[in-house]
Amino acid sequence: MTAEKLSRIFQQVSANTVYLTDDSNVALFPGGVSGVFSTLDLTPKGHYEVHGEDMDSTPAGSTSQRFAFMRTPAAASAGSASQRVTPSPSTATKTFQRSVYLAEVVGGRLIPNRMVVVRFLECDASLQGIVGKVQDAIGNYNPIILTDAQGNAILESEGTTGSQYWKQNARKILAVPEQDFNSLQGTKRKRLSSRKDDDTAGLGEVSDKIEELVMASQNLPAVTAAIKELTDLAVTQRVSLTAPKLQTIKEGFSCVGSTPNVEYVVNVDPTCCL
Known part of the structure; x- marks a missing residue:
C-alpha cells in the first residue's frame, strides 16, 4: 500500500x-x-x-x-496548517504486543488458565513495564511475578530491557501472583532437601556394603587355605580295613536266610529279611 x-x-x-x-x-x-x-x-x-x-x-x-x-474538534481542524504540530515521520511511535499467560499453582506446578494480550511501546519494554501492563489489563494490582515456561522468575536485566525480548511471542511468559510463587518456591526447596537426604542415606548404605565386601575379600585367602588343608588331610588319612573287618561289614548287609555262596549283596531289599 x-x-x-x-x-x-x-x-x-x-x-x-x-x-x-x-x-x-x-x-x-x-x-x-x-x-x-x-x-x-x-x-x-x-x-x-x-x-x-x-x-x-x-x-x-x-x-x-x-x-x-x-x-x-472539527472546528479546530479547520485552522491553518501552520498551527498544527508537525513532527517528523521518524518520530512516530511504534507499538508492540505480546501474550502473557495467567497461571496458578496446582499440585506444585504452574498451570496456565487464562491469557491476556498487552500492547506496549518501546519505553514500556522492561520487566516492570510489562508487569504494569498486565496489571492494567486484568484490573488487579496485587504483586505478580513473571516467569518462563519452567517457572523460573524473569529478572530485570539488560537482556530483558527493550522490545527485542518482549515482542517474541514464541517465548512463553507466565504471570503468577507473588504469594503463590513464593509458596511454590518453598515447596521446591523442601523437595530438593528431602531428595538430598535420601541420596545421602543411599550413599551411606552403599558405602557400608562396600566395606563388608572388602572385609570379606580380605578373608578369602584364609578360607581357601583352610579348605585345602582339610582336603589334603582327607587324602592322607585314608582308612584301610583288614579282611575280618570287611567280612563283618559284608555280613551286616547280607540277609539272614540268604544263600551262603553269595559273598556280596549289591542291592539290599529290606523285605527279604522279614
Missing part, C-alpha cells in the same frame, strides 16, 4: 500528507522516499483510518512535512 494509491482512492487527500492511524490512535507514516507503508507496521485484518490534508488546501509542489494525528 502506497500513499499515492490512498490519495487516488480518497481523492480529497493529498499524497504528500496522507497517513494512517490504528485503533490505538497511533499514527503510521509511509516511507519518505518510496511512499510505501511498511507491512511490519500493519496488522492483518486491522482497522485503520486515513488522514491528511485536502488537495485543494495543499499548494502545488508543496513538500510540507506530514503531521501526527491528534483527535481534535
